[in-house]
Amino acid sequence: MSATPDIAAFACPLPLRDYPHVVMGHGGGGALSSDLIEHVFLPAFSNPLLDRLGDSTVIDIAADLAGGGRLALSTDSYVVRPLFFPGGSIGDLAVNGTVNDLAMSGGRPLYLTAGFIIEEGLAIGELAEVARRMATAAATAGVRIVTGDTKVVERGHGDGVYINTAGVGVVPPGIGVGIEPVRPGDVVLASGTLGDHGMAIMSVREGLAFEAEIVSDSAPLHGLVTAMLAACPAIRLLRDPTRGGAATSLVEIAGLARVGIEIDEQAIPVRPQVAAACEILGLDPLQVANEGKLLAVVPGDAAEQILAAMRAHEYGRDAVAIGRVVERHPRMVVMRTAIGGTRVIPMPLGEQLPRIC
């Protein structure tokens, strides 16, 4: 050896931004991290609050609450494989999912935070596309991404990218979703077809090709909620039936409110291709995830009025009443089957498992 290598003087011959894939250094907090933020995230999310790049973002919340009202906060983490699927991407889910969590308390979503846990080796182009989809979803939903974080984990320790978003929204004065108790005589509404998202994911993940493509329903629902509340401010309860599907939400509602719920199998809206895919795999559409649907418990005498408002909104066109709240069998959800029998709807246990035959 002729000389001691001088590590400090070593310079990477490649310009930083020319890494085609995420490397561990992108999470190191140094120049590579800055590069990622500057070339991937800022171009997508740019707004005056984010562009200051402070350690925290300071919001003039008094201005947002000028008309009165209360703050709503929510957080959710998004892990989905594949990152892109028919009808959406992890980016759409990360925005719409948190927006919808805020909307279910009647909140108008305003600000989101975004944390990215990125797997080493993810193509920068894919990451940029995820960010672009997030930005589009945020613009559609009318929310701003105002602060964020990135970390990189070693290859094999993540599915490309995991995203956490937290959201801040404002619940206007006079809106009391979730405060008025659910009671017998109330009606249960669904904003549209159930099971679309879960079966869209399953069809691409398991490589099942169906004649008619199944498309995720990922969508922001606060506009629909606003329209519903305008029709009837006394809506009792709203739920977005994501993981675990409508069955989970209904069983939760019956348990929390200590009421019985009766649903009508024939009234449950399911797209033919989703119903067919569920038949093939032995799954129950009621247990399959949705990302752009809500269930509402509303006063019986206001149901028609609310349904009319929902059907006038693009994300509620197929809204229908699927059941009612009853006094008997408290904490239980009972389905009236198409042929006139009954069965209790259970809380799904965990993963949905395709049956053997």
Add this chain to the structure above:
Amino acid sequence: MKHLTEYRDADTARRLAAEIGRIATRPWAIMEVCGGQTHSIIRNGVDQLLPPEVELIHGPGCPVCVTPLETIDRALAIAATPGVIFCSFGDMLRVPGSRGNLFSVKGLGGDIRLVYSPLDAVKLAQAHPDREVVFLAIGFETTAPANAMAVKLAKQQGLKNFSMLVSHVLVPPAIEAIMRSPGNRVNAFLAAGHVCSVMGTWQYPPLAERFRVPIVVTGFEPIDLLEGIRRTVLQLEQGRHELENAYARVVSERGNEPAQRVIAEVFTAGDRAWRGIGVIPASGWRLADAYRDHDAEIRFAVGGITAVESSLCKAGEVLQGTLKPNQCPAFGKECTPRTPLGATMVSSEGACAAYYNAGRWSDSGAA
């Protein structure tokens, strides 16, 4: 959905149920052999439409339920072996062995893959020549052709890293065992439509004759089931005991002959233990000697693993139809889908899970 909605029609269901009510004059106990039929009966509430004279007894036809505990333990041992890719149908993943299930092996680092077809496991073996790929081949006659085809293909392609843990069971010997059991109270059988789509109906007339028992090949939708029950009750009331095919849109007398040929080539019949019931002579298939190189039981030397069942579990009586799931003392207490003592509580086709999930926690029913 075409080919389905017409078999779920409420008016037709009511008409058939009323017709059954008119013909039934005495109590009859009818066993649906297949777990898929049990599932559909409970899910749709078919039994709630029947007159009190007609009782349905849920038979041993859920392959997940009758797979012996030691087969599960052997599967867990193989799946935990370093370097193995272990492939299974979905509902086997949660079936408890003596310790843990395939999910827990996966949690500890085992490479467990959920597949929809055994041929997918063969593809995995092609793609990973450095790994041992094992497929857990369970099921009745219905799943046997695809399983047989997978082994046949693997052998043809010289795939040395593909093997199968086989636990296949057969319907006709089970019907015979039930009819011979001292406590039997089954008056008639609904034969499993999908098993017959493979095997045909020719195996059943001798059984109907020998035990003087009506056997009606029946499908899985509510209207199929009610029509099967109607024909069965009619035979019983008229004192007939014949084989009838109420699922002719799928099942023929001779069945799927190419499928039967590949089964006969790859598998050989032998005595087989049924979980909760015991050994039934000539009631199972194992790999024929020509395919023993692909037998996972031999390759991984797990044949010595034995197991002891929970003493609380009455799955055997449930499977033989002498006990309703909600009459078991452990039902809904020590034994739930979350903490299953026996496989009948695990599989969605298992009678205990079907009862639990449909809220039938007491004899009177919940709703």
